Amino acid sequence: MADLSNLLKIPIVHNFLIEIGGETCPKLISLCNGSFTDEEIFNVLENDTKLTKIRSVLNKLHYKGIATYERTRDKNSGWYTYTWNIKPERIVELITQIHNESIEDFEKRLENEQNYIYFQCPNNCERMPFEIASEYNFKCPECNSDMQTTDNTQLIKDLKNTIKDTRKQIEEISKFKHLKPEEKIPVPSETAEPINSEETIITQKEKQTGTKLA
Ligand SMILES: [Zn+2]
Structure with a gap:
């Protein structure tokens, strides 16, 4: 079936993503089916990857056009929230381009x-x-x-x-070139804060990691 998890199983895809965003990258993408915030991914990864690391991987993917984001500002806290989307068709496009050049x-x-x-x-x-x-x-x-x-x-x-x-x-x-992300938001782990209280999550996460959303 042409879904994201099967695309990620193909060795050239897996290796390509590691080259771009490091070892965490394929796992991060596998969790990112649908729109998501970096905080949600942080929760799904069960806090074993730092939020700053997740953002760094997402930025690398953004640079390659694989990840896109929308930025919204919370009126009360002033914090910015980034909602990300992964474009599987861009992964296919880039790999095809690289391998056609090799051929x-x-x-x-x-x-x-x-x-x-x-x-x-x-x-x-x-x-x-x-x-x-x-x-x-x-x-x-x-x-x-x-x-x-x-x-x-x-x-x-x-x-x-x-x-x-x-x-x-x-x-x-x-076979995966028309693959679109599913409209699904990752489910946070049980210990995580509810995702609808964005303000709470952002301020708490920022305190934990000592970084500020800019
Ligand atoms: Zn000789």
Whole structure:
């Protein structure tokens, strides 16, 4: 089923999110189906991740266009509340873009491997195509050993497999490209304050973390 939890299970998605927002990022996103405030996420994570850390991850996701927010100001307290939304379709878009670029690089390399004869010395110094090796009179510029033609059959096979595998992964995540966040607010843990008394939550959380919403 093309839902957020299944999208997050795909290794390239999981790794991509860790790269962007660190180890907490995939878990944080898995809890963020629907609109939510950073305080609500703080409660759902059962206080094992600091509020400042949650905000930092959300800011990184915002920078990439994966998270969007609306800011509202409480008239009485003056505190700002941020209501966040995760855009799964943006995750798919970014990963597809990155992997399409990798495929282009791999294809270029494959083309070179198929069209040129490469030379290398027995000490496995730098490989080079015929044109460059001939300029060195087929003597390795690093160790001066004679350079021989290399067998790139395995390399070509590996490149073809990598391209095939990357395409397969892009196809897999493309099923999620129209995925929208569900209209669901995360349920706070039992010990957490009720979510409707926003003023109380914000002031208490700010005191706990010693930070101020700006
Ligand atoms: Zn050499």
